[in-house]
Every structure is written in C-alpha cells, then in structure tokens.
Amino acid sequence: MLYIVATPIGNLEDISMRALRILGEVDLVLCEDTRNTKKLLDHYDIDTKTMSYHQHSGEGKVKEVIELLRQGKDLALVSDAGTPGISDPGGKLVARVFEEFGDKIQIESVPGPSAVTAALSISGVPTDKFVFMGFPPHKKGRYTFLKKIFESEYPVVVYESKHRIVKFLEELKSMKEDMKVIDDDKIKKKKMNLESIVVCRELSKMHETTYRGDLDNIIDKITASPDDQKGEFVVIIS
Ligand code: SAM
Numbered sequence: 339m340l341y342i343v344a345t346p347i348g349n350l351e352d353i354s355m356r357a358l359r360i361l362g363e364v365d366l367v368l369c370e371d372t373r374n375t376k377k378l379l380d381h382y383d384i385d386t387k388t389m390s391y392h393q394h395s396g397e398g399k400v401k402e403v404i405e406l407l408r409q410g411k412d413l414a415l416v417s418d419a420g421t422p423g424i425s426d427p428g429g430k431l432v433a434r435v436f437e438e439f440g441d442k443i444q445i446e447s448v449p450g451p452s453a454v455t456a457a458l459s460i461s462g463v464p465t466d467k468f469v470f471m472g473f474p475p476h477k478k479g480r481y482t483f484l485k486k487i488f489e490s491e492y493p494v495v496v497y498e499s500k501h502r503i504v505k506f507l508e509e510l511k512s513m514k515e516d517m518k519v520i521d522d523d524k525i526k527k528k529k530m531n532l533e534s535i536v537v538c539r540e541l542s543k544m545h546e547t548t549y550r551g552d553l554d555n556i557i558d559k560i561t562a563s564p565d566d567q568k569g570e571f572v573v574i575i576s
Contacts, residue, residue, distance in 0.1 A: 339364075340407060340435055340443060341414040342428060344421040344450025348543035350381050357448045358382055365411040368403065370418045370426060378416075391415065393427045400434050407435065407443050414448075421452040425472040425497055454495050457538040457572035460548060464576070467492045474498065474506055484513050493576040503571045507537070507557050510575070514553065534576040540569040 341360050346352040361367060362384045368391040369375035375388055391399060406413060415422050415431060422428030432445055458465045469490050474483050487494045487510070498506050537549040537556055547566065549556045560566045 339412045340432075340445045341412070341448050342422050342432065342445065343414045343416050343448040344452065345375070345378055345416050345419065347419045347451045347453050347456060347541055348546075350378060352451050352542055353378070353382075354448065354450050357450055358384070360448055361386060361414055361416075363412070364414040366406065366413050368413055368415045368431070370416070370422075374418050375416055386414075391427070391431060395427070400431065403431065404435065404438050407439065419451075419453070421450065424452050424454060424470075451542070453497065453538075453541055453570070453572050456541045457536070457574060458493075458495065460538065461493075461536040461574045461576070462550075463493045463534065463536065463574055465493065469494045471496050474502070476502075480509075484509055487575055488513065488517060490575075493574055496573045496575070498571045498573055500568055500571070503537075503573075504557065504561055504567060506573065507553065507560070510535075511553050511557065536574040536576070538572045538574075539566070541572070543569070545569060 341364065343357050343360060344354075345357065361379065361382075364386060367375060367379070367386050367388045369388050370390075370392045372388045372390050379386065379388070389402075391403065403413065415428055417423075417426040417428055420426075423432060435443055435445060454470055458468060469492050471483065471487070471494055474480055474496060487496070496506070535549075535551070535553050535556060537560070539545070539547045539549070545565070545568070549559055
C-alpha cells in the first residue's frame with residue numbers, strides 16, 4: 339500500500355486523525371525533507387522511520403521505493419506542506435509506482451490541506467470552476483504563462499515565492515497596461531478582471547494576511563514593508 343498523505347500548510351493542528359493513524363502505522367514515511375517531517379512526527383509522538391524522496395531523487399531512489407513495495411511494505415508519502423503532488427514531487431512517484439505495478443499496489447489518498455483550496459476558500463471569488471497554474475516559469479515561457487492568465491475564462495490560481503511575488507505582481511500590472519492597446523472591447527473586460535485580485539500570504543500561520551482589490555494597492559501594500567514580502571504566497575486572479 340502506498341498512501342499519499344496531506345500534511346499541514348502551516349498550522350500543525352491541520353492534520354486529519356486518519357493521517358496521524360496512518361503515519362504511525364506504516365513501515366516508512368517518504369518525505370520531501372526529513373527534518374521538516376520529523377518536526378510534525380515528533381509533535382504527535384510518532385516514531386515511524388523516515389526516508390527522503392524529493393525533487394532531485396533519481397531513478398536509484400525510485401527503485402528503492404519500488405523494491406520496498408515489492409517486499410510488501412506499507413509506505414506513506416508526504417511533502418513539506420499540503421497535498422503531495424500539488425506543485426511538488428509526489429506526482430512523479432505515483433506515476434512510476436503505477437507504471438511498475440499497475441493495479442497490484444493500492445495507491446490511496448489521505449486528503450487534507452492544500453494552499454490552493456485554502457486560498458480559494460477565503461477568496462470570495464466564484465470557485466465552481468477555476469484554473470490552477472502552479473508556479474510561473476522563471477524565464478522561458480513566462481510571457482505565455484502571463485498571457486494565459488489574461489485569457490482564462492475562469493479564476494486563475496498561482497503559487498509564488500517571497501523572492502518573486504513583487505516581480506510577478508508588477509509583471510501582471512505591465513501586462514494589463516500592454517493589453518490596453520490591443521482591443522478596446524477586450525480591454526474593458528480584461529481590466530475588470532485584473533481589478534479583482536486576491537493575494538494570500540502565510541495561510542494558517544501566525545502572520546496570515548490577505549490582500550484584496552486593486553492590483554496597484556496590493557503592490558503598494560506589499561512593497562511598503564519588508565515583512566509583507568516574507569513567507570509563502572498564493573495569488574488568485576479573477
Ligand atoms: N503541495 C503544496 C500544496 O498542497 O499546496 C504546495 C507545495 S509548493 C512546493 C509550495 C508553494 O505553495 C509555496 O511557494 C506557496 O506558493 C504555496 N503555499 C504553501 N503553503 C502556503 C501557505 N501556508 N500560505 C500561502 N501559500 C502557501
């Protein structure tokens with residue numbers, strides 16, 4: 339059995355009872371960063387052994403995991419925060435395990451928090467349909483990524499780090515200005531779209547902050563204080 343276990347995105351209390359039971363029962367917990375996961379396990383007095391499985395884990399590590407499953411071990415995969423596979427390396431392992439064993443190994447989800455759903459839940463934007471675009475690419479494909487946001491019929495959710503949040507918001511702003519010269523009718527629509535932005539910082543943590551409204555105001559608020567540029571961010575463009 340391979341369990342894909344969601345863990346908190348900040349507040350250690352945000353974990354299900356089932357997740358705690360399974361983390362205590364499995365033979366091994368595969369973690370993005372064993373030090374991070376140890377803090378969670380120690381907090382709940384869980385002494386299951388851990389093994390690292392992260393973005394840079396090569397084929398050797400995948401084979402090791404496959405061998406453990408072949409021996410009949412029960413494994414749990416967790417990431418540093420939230421739901422494994424959502425903009426982190428979990429998905430790759432699930433694909434490889436399925437490729438290797440097909441239906442012979444059961445892959446079960448233990449659902450819980452994810453920054454995308456937490457942000458949407460407090461955004462106030464219509465959420466019956468949305469587009470999740472994860473992290474913007476750093477260089478190649480960045481312009482296309484931004485363009486797709488403008489073209490989306492549905493609210494778009496983007497993940498961003500503290501290092502790039504201001505750059506990303508400023509690029510949205512300049513794209514908005516570029517759009518003005520394209521097509522008058524479209525502009526009105528696009529402009530309205532971009533007036534409705536929600537930025538969630540440090541969800542479920544001590545310094546949780548939500549910035550809403552006009553893009554210029556949000557940029558002003560975030561750039562006004564270095565503290566507002568700290569932490570993890572989700573941006574919703576509606
Ligand atoms: N698997 C995670 C999930 O389910 O949300 C996402 C992992 S991804 C590597 C990390 C990104 O998620 C961060 O850069 C940030 O954009 C977002 N994120 C994670 N925790 C967050 C939090 N507490 N507040 C705001 N954004 C968060």
